[in-house]
Amino acid sequence: MLRLAGVRLLQQRIGYNACNVARQQVVANKTVAGRWGFRSFSSKVTKEESSYVSGFSTQGNVAADTQASATPSQQFKTYKPTTPGKRWLKRVPRDHLYKGKSVRRLTVAKRSTGGRNNSGRITIRHRGGGHKRRIRIIDWQRAESGQQTVVRLEHDPGRSAWIALLRHEENGSLSYIVAPQGVKPGDKVMSYRAEGAQRSSRKDNSTLDEHGITRTASIDPGNCMPLKMVPVGTIIHNIGLKRNGPAVMARAAGGYAQLIQTGETGYAQVRLSSGEVRLVPVDACATIGAVSNPDHQHETLGKAGRSRWMGIRPTVRGVAMNSTDHPHGGGRGKSKGNKHPRSPWGVLAKGGKTRKTPNQFVVKPRPRR
Numbered sequence: 013m014l015r016l017a018g019v020r021l022l023q024q025r026i027g028y029n030a031c032n033v034a035r036q037q038v039v040a041n042k043t044v045a046g047r048w049g050f051r052s053f054s055s056k057v058t059k060e061e062s063s064y065v066s067g068f069s070t071q072g073n074v075a076a077d078t079q080a081s082a083t084p085s086q087q088f089k090t091y092k093p094t095t096p097g098k099r100w101l102k103r104v105p106r107d108h109l110y111k112g113k114s115v116r117r118l119t120v121a122k123r124s125t126g127g128r129n130n131s132g133r134i135t136i137r138h139r140g141g142g143h144k145r146r147i148r149i150i151d152w153q154r155a156e157s158g159q160q161t162v163v164r165l166e167h168d169p170g171r172s173a174w175i176a177l178l179r180h181e182e183n184g185s186l187s188y189i190v191a192p193q194g195v196k197p198g199d200k201v202m203s204y205r206a207e208g209a210q211r212s213s214r215k216d217n218s219t220l221d222e223h224g225i226t227r228t229a230s231i232d233p234g235n236c237m238p239l240k241m242v243p244v245g246t247i248i249h250n251i252g253l254k255r256n257g258p259a260v261m262a263r264a265a266g267g268y269a270q271l272i273q274t275g276e277t278g279y280a281q282v283r284l285s286s287g288e289v290r291l292v293p294v295d296a297c298a299t300i301g302a303v304s305n306p307d308h309q310h311e312t313l314g315k316a317g318r319s320r321w322m323g324i325r326p327t328v329r330g331v332a333m334n335s336t337d338h339p340h341g342g343g344r345g346k347s348k349g350n351k352h353p354r355s356p357w358g359v360l361a362k363g364g365k366t367r368k369t370p371n372q373f374v375v376k377p378r379p380r381r
Contacts, residue, residue: 101314142323
């Protein structure tokens with residue numbers, strides 16, 4: 013009994029001394045912070061800092077500066093409610109974008125149709141009006157090899173992501189690409205599509221330049237290369253579906269995918285942001301990194317007029333129509349009469365399958381709710 017009591021007394025003294033040391037450290041930190049005006053920050057690792065991209069495995073050579081785009085960054089620009097439209101307006105800051113006009117020869121006029129076909133009938137509803145725009149010609153091929161410098165970042169009215177103006181260091185040609193996340197003016201980007209074709213023509217896996225020296229591709233955001241040259245686990249975007257084809261997938265703001273399997277021949281496996289695993293030819297192109305402006309999905313327009321500026325017309329609910337105009341219409345109240353949700357033409361809107369033949373390139377379909 014005496015021995016047990018002595019052990020408990022010793023443990024209490026050790027815990028008391030440890031608490032005193034911790035309190036003294038906290039007091040010292042507060043004193044230093046108050047004296048020098050420092051702000052105290054918590055050293056607790058948040059959920060965003062613990063993983064690169066939420067929902068993806070980070071094993072492999074994943075770009076270290078790729079951040080999760082599932083949660084807003086709390087860096088939105090809000091306005092004082094001087095007008096009703098500014099009360100709920102929340103936009104991503106655009107101070108880093110170029111304030112002038114785009115390169116004229118890299119644009120083409122957009123002729124709007126208002127959702128009509130060649131016979132004048134409305135084939136796409138809720139379209140019409142909007143501000144006059146010019147389409148930026150984006151280089152989806154990235155076939156020109158050599159180093160290019162990012163001149164500036166611009167806003168493209170035709171897409172949700174930022175675009176980057178590139179200048180080739182050898183011939184000085186200009187081109188537009190979708191700006192990857194983290195790329196700044198003055199950065200250097202390269203395209204290795206020509207090296208990938210040269211690598212395919214050789215029997216070995218080396219890539220040689222004009223002097224016969226072996227070259228290696230740098231895995232930096234903005235660099236374009238075939239999937240067979242990309243390390244497994246890398247975050248990519250602007251993914252093509254053909255050997256010499258343009259980029260097709262993961263082009264919207266904040267879009268990304270992850271390479272989970274590749275090789276020298278055949279098909280590579282790419283996990284899309286929806287969770288679908290798809291087969292892509294290893295000779296198809298891909299750009300390293302994620303697409304810029306990941307907080308686009310958290311913006312609020314603030315008023316209906318801003319949608320009209322973008323060419324989007326109002327949408328009327330089916331239950332607010334008459335029975336002759338919509339299957340949900342009619343009745344004495346806000347009810348669709350115990351009918352299953354349908355489109356204006358009577359097609360089931362929820363739960364029905366729309367794909368007639370399964371896609372043979374889908375290894376694992378996206379999870380359904």
